[in-house]
Amino acid sequence: MLTGIRERTVVQKNGRIEISVPDVLEGTEVEVTxxxxxxxxxxxxxxxxxxxEHMEHALEExxxxxxxxxxxxxxxxxxxxPS
Numbered sequence: 001m002l003t004g005i006r007e008r009t010v011v012q013k014n015g016r017i018e019i020s021v022p023d024v025l026e027g028t029e030v031e032v033t034x035x036x037x038x039x040x041x042x043x044x045x046x047x048x049x050x051x052x053e054h055m056e057h058a059l060e061e062x063x064x065x066x067x068x069x070x071x072x073x074x075x076x077x078x079x080x081x082p083s
Contacts, residue, residue: 005024007019007021017034019032
């Protein structure tokens with residue numbers, strides 16, 4: 001029979017990981033799998049107060065299309081300036 005134990009921990013100095021499974025008898029053979037939780041881009045961008053404020057400001061700016069700069073890509077590719 002296969003039993004799973006889920007234990008969350010933090011990687012320590014030099015990559016050391018410690019887990020505790022007190023209900024498992026000493027000498028019991030086990031297999032350990034390490035899964036890394038990755039932050040997605042949005043989570044990362046909202047991870048600090050400064051980033052959150054910057055994102056909120058940028059979202060507010062999107063409500064004002066009169067401030068947008070429009071570029072004709074054909075003119076730009078020919079070396080022209082934005083219209």
